[in-house]
Amino acid sequence: MAFNLLKKKGNTPEETGNGLFGKLKQGLSKTRDILFTDIDELFSSKRTIDDSLLEELEESLIMADLGVDLTLEIMERVSKKSKKLSTADELKAVLKEEISALFPAGSAEEDPSGAVKPQVIMVVGVNGTGKTTTLGKLATKFTNQGKKVLIAAADTFRAAAIEQVEVWADRANVGIVKHREGADPAAVAFDGVEAAIARGVDILLIDTAGRLHTQKNLMEELKKIKRSVGKRLKGSPHEVLMVLDATTGQNALSQARLFNEAVGITALALTKLDGTAKGGIVASVAHTMDVPLKYIGVGEGIDDLQDFDPNLFINALFD
Amino acid sequence: MFDNLSDKLNSAFKKLKGRGALTEKAIDEGLKQVRMALLEADVNYRVAKNVISDIKKRALGQEVMESLTPGQQVIKIVYDEFSRMMGSSHEELSLDGKAPNAVMLVGLQGAGKTTTAGKLALYLKKNGKRPYLVPVDVYRPAAIDQLKKLGSQLDLPVFQSTQEMKPLDICLAAERRAREEGYDTLLVDTAGRLHVDEELMAELVGLKTGLNPAEILLVADAMTGQDAVNIAGSFDKALDLSGVILTKMDGDARGGAALSIKAVTGKPLKFIGVGEKSTALEPFHPERMASRILGMGDTLSFIERAQDAVDQKKAEKLEQKLKKNQFTLEDFRDQMASVRKMGSIKELIGLLPGVNKKMLSGLNIDEREFVRIEAIINSMTPEERRTHAMIKGSRKKRIARGSGTTVQDVNKLLKSYTQTMKMVKKINKGGMRSLRGMLPF
Numbered sequence: 001m002a003f004n005l006l007k008k009k010g011n012t013p014e015e016t017g018n019g020l021f022g023k024l025k026q027g028l029s030k031t032r033d034i035l036f037t038d039i040d041e042l043f044s045s046k047r048t049i050d051d052s053l054l055e056e057l058e059e060s061l062i063m064a065d066l067g068v069d070l071t072l073e074i075m076e077r078v079s080k081k082s083k084k085l086s087t088a089d090e091l092k093a094v095l096k097e098e099i100s101a102l103f104p105a106g107s108a109e110e111d112p113s114g115a116v117k118p119q120v121i122m123v124v125g126v127n128g129t130g131k132t133t134t135l136g137k138l139a140t141k142f143t144n145q146g147k148k149v150l151i152a153a154a155d156t157f158r159a160a161a162i163e164q165v166e167v168w169a170d171r172a173n174v175g176i177v178k179h180r181e182g183a184d185p186a187a188v189a190f191d192g193v194e195a196a197i198a199r200g201v202d203i204l205l206i207d208t209a210g211r212l213h214t215q216k217n218l219m220e221e222l223k224k225i226k227r228s229v230g231k232r233l234k235g236s237p238h239e240v241l242m243v244l245d246a247t248t249g250q251n252a253l254s255q256a257r258l259f260n261e262a263v264g265i266t267a268l269a270l271t272k273l274d275g276t277a278k279g280g281i282v283a284s285v286a287h288t289m290d291v292p293l294k295y296i297g298v299g300e301g302i303d304d305l306q307d308f309d310p311n312l313f314i315n316a317l318f319d
Numbered sequence: 320m321f322d323n324l325s326d327k328l329n330s331a332f333k334k335l336k337g338r339g340a341l342t343e344k345a346i347d348e349g350l351k352q353v354r355m356a357l358l359e360a361d362v363n364y365r366v367a368k369n370v371i372s373d374i375k376k377r378a379l380g381q382e383v384m385e386s387l388t389p390g391q392q393v394i395k396i397v398y399d400e401f402s403r404m405m406g407s408s409h410e411e412l413s414l415d416g417k418a419p420n421a422v423m424l425v426g427l428q429g430a431g432k433t434t435t436a437g438k439l440a441l442y443l444k445k446n447g448k449r450p451y452l453v454p455v456d457v458y459r460p461a462a463i464d465q466l467k468k469l470g471s472q473l474d475l476p477v478f479q480s481t482q483e484m485k486p487l488d489i490c491l492a493a494e495r496r497a498r499e500e501g502y503d504t505l506l507v508d509t510a511g512r513l514h515v516d517e518e519l520m521a522e523l524v525g526l527k528t529g530l531n532p533a534e535i536l537l538v539a540d541a542m543t544g545q546d547a548v549n550i551a552g553s554f555d556k557a558l559d560l561s562g563v564i565l566t567k568m569d570g571d572a573r574g575g576a577a578l579s580i581k582a583v584t585g586k587p588l589k590f591i592g593v594g595e596k597s598t599a600l601e602p603f604h605p606e607r608m609a610s611r612i613l614g615m616g617d618t619l620s621f622i623e624r625a626q627d628a629v630d631q632k633k634a635e636k637l638e639q640k641l642k643k644n645q646f647t648l649e650d651f652r653d654q655m656a657s658v659r660k661m662g663s664i665k666e667l668i669g670l671l672p673g674v675n676k677k678m679l680s681g682l683n684i685d686e687r688e689f690v691r692i693e694a695i696i697n698s699m700t701p702e703e704r705r706t707h708a709m710i711k712g713s714r715k716k717r718i719a720r721g722s723g724t725t726v727q728d729v730n731k732l733l734k735s736y737t738q739t740m741k742m743v744k745k746i747n748k749g750g751m752r753s754l755r756g757m758l759p760f
Contacts, residue, residue, distance in 0.1 A: 059364055062358055062364045062545070063363075063364050063545050064545070065361075065544040065545050065546070067359075068355055068358045068359050069359075126542070126567070126570070127429070127431065127567060128428070128429025128430060128431055128540065128567075129429060130428065130429060157595075158465070159464070159465045159466075159468035159469050159472065160461040160462075160464035160465035160467075160468050161461075161465075163460070163461035163464045163465075164459070164460045164461035164462075164464075164465075166460075166461075167460030167461060168460060181468075212567060212569060212570040213570065213571075214569065214570050214571050215569075215595075245429060245540075245542075246546075247427060247540070247543050247544060247546050247547075247550065248540070248542045248543065248544055249361030249542060249543060249544025249545060249547075249572075249575070249576070250359060250360070250361050250544065250572075250573075251361070251542040251570065251571065251572035251573075252542075254570075254571050254572075255542075272427070272428065272429075272513070274513060274515075275427070275513040275514065275515055275546065275549075275550070276514070276515060276546055276549045276550075277544065277545075277546035277549075278545075278546070281544060300458075
């Protein structure tokens with residue numbers, strides 16, 4: 001993924017000039033900001049390891065929404081190890097190890113354009129996390145990579161959701177499959193796959209309606225969408241991307257668990273990182289669910305979706 | 320793992336059997352658990368810290384209520400403090416100014432402003448208002464369409480904004496229109512924005528100045544984490560909010576953000592969104608929120624019911640009687656009646672500290688038994704109730720007839736009463752610490 005990043009950097013001058021490069025740099029600093037901006041500050045002055053440093057560390061982790069359980073888990077290990085350490089720098093290295101270990105290795109992840117055509121990506125999540133926006137940005141990203149993209153507007157529930165995704169399809173200059181508002185979303189998804197196959201599309205993005213994970217019948221509906229996609233194209237969807245909002249706290253764990261039970265999440269996207277929320281709960285989610293965080297949303301613009309690379313992130317965090 | 324705060328507190332207080340005032344040690348131990356519960360509920364770290372230190376100040380030296388354990392007493396203090404912080408009752412919108420009054424909905428992207436605008440309009444309409452929906456989100460694709468569609472679904476009038484218009488122009492035009500058409504409340508649905516977006520925050524300030532709204536409500540997601548303080552703080556600083564609406568409360572989030580937001584802004588929470596339907600908007604109830612954040616509705620309702628049912632003075636009198644071994648059948652009946660007022664016996668035992676569901680599964684309580692006992696005691700003369708020893712053969716027959724029971728039943732009651740009195744003599748120093756002592760069956 002780090003390689004991806006460099007490749008893109010090389011492409012920037014002829015494409016969008018400084019804009020994209022600037023965004024990438026911004027994205028990197030955003031990546032750095034996720035979770036723990038304050039932690040560097042803790043270590044910046046030459047402090048000795050004492051209870052107050054550990055307490056402040058604990059505060060930073062909790063303030064980053066990492067969650068009480070995971071914070072306590074990490075703090076217990078860190079403070080145990082800290083007894084053998086003398087400098088804050090060494091403590092930093094220990095912490096770095098601990099946090100790296102939270103993110104499942106995403107290196108073996110292959111490009112979704114890989115083997116089968118079309119690759120079907122289903123975008124899911126609770127209301128208001130930014131599913132449609134993320135999907136629109138993904139459409140642009142894949143199109144820029146030279147892929148042929150199609151969107152299925154399977155959020156038939158929320159008023160004007162179809163119009164919203166249509167605008168994104170226009171912006172990304174990709175095709176869209178839609179029914180009327182109130183139509184069966186599974187049927188839209190099915191038609192999406194059908195059209196994707198017929199048109200020789202590389203990637204099909206399916207937009208689904210936001211739903212609270214505790215709404216049993218809506219989760220059943222989501223299962224049905226997935227089943228109908230699989231019926232038309234065996235092995236699909238190839239990716240179930242769950243969109244999490246960085247401002248969300250501990251509830252993200254419950255969301256991820258129930259969405260995973262229903263439709264099996266394969267990747268995470270974390271949105272709204274351009275605010276002040278640190279989005280630490282994603283570390284908890286990635287850790288407990290063993291699902292990679294693939295994308296981070298850092299702004300409203302069509303290019304404001306970045307690949308997330310844990311290694312890059314950890315290094316950026318501490319260097 | 321522990322299910323909820325009350326379990327945690329019970330385990331923390333297991334060792335503490337002391338009576339009377341709460342000791343500092345007991346409070347610290349209890350508050351450690353409360354702090355964890357708050358953090359797990361997404362209450363901001365610093366807010367939680369402040370709340371805990373306030374509670375500690377209040378709790379130190381407080382007497383433990385007779386009907387409660389120390390753990391429950393700490394919960395009660397926490398709960399009272401919470402309810403105090405959240406506001407004592409539901410606060411309505413103040414829309415009594417000269418019509419049309421404007422209500423501005425502001426917040427982050429995806430908080431649920433547009434959906435809430437529709438729900439609120441419907442709510443106001445039901446309450447005799449003539450609301451006018453005003454879509455001002457000229458940025459998000461199809462946001463205006465969304466509100467227009469909602470309006471037509473709900474049969475509510477919507478100002479016909481377009482994306483090309485400027486937000487303030489929309490508002491002013493809508494205000495004029497409302498005057499012409501006789502709409503008394505404008506519901507201004509603004510675009511979602513990040514609190515750190517200076518340009519867009521300035522736009523909101525401009526809308527406020529131009530429109531002079533009666534209410535500026537922050538629409539916030541109940542699932543918000545630690546950042547709730549920054550979000551709410553920034554919106555409040557820029558706009559001086561008049562209140563907050565918490566959305567997506569139908570999920571399983573504990574909603575600690577409510578406490579954080581209240582602590583930072585001091586502004587009342589006015590409504591909660593509880594579902595996808597347009598009618599799923601409810602007035603906010605502080606006490607319910609308090610127990611939700613603490614994750615312990617059961618224990619709280621028990622404490623509430625105990626407070627209601629047990630008259631403090633009566634309880635003290637009873638304890639005196641017990642101590643002097645003057646606890647009569649009459650007192651026995653009164654005590655039982657006040658216990659029964661709190662709910663079914665099995666339910667109540669389930670709420671007692673140290674009792675878990677496993678223990679309850681083997682317990683088969685016949686609630687009718689208590690009705691019979693009451694009937695038996697009611698069939699006695701006052702004298703008999705005070706001196707049970709005088710109840711012999713013919714009296715027993717009369718009592719059985721009067722209460723529709725048998726002499727055996729009367730005997731059984733008298734036997735358990737004497738046994739209880741023996742027990743009371745033994746544990747006299749223990750007093751009425753727990754209700755369990757009162758249930759010899």
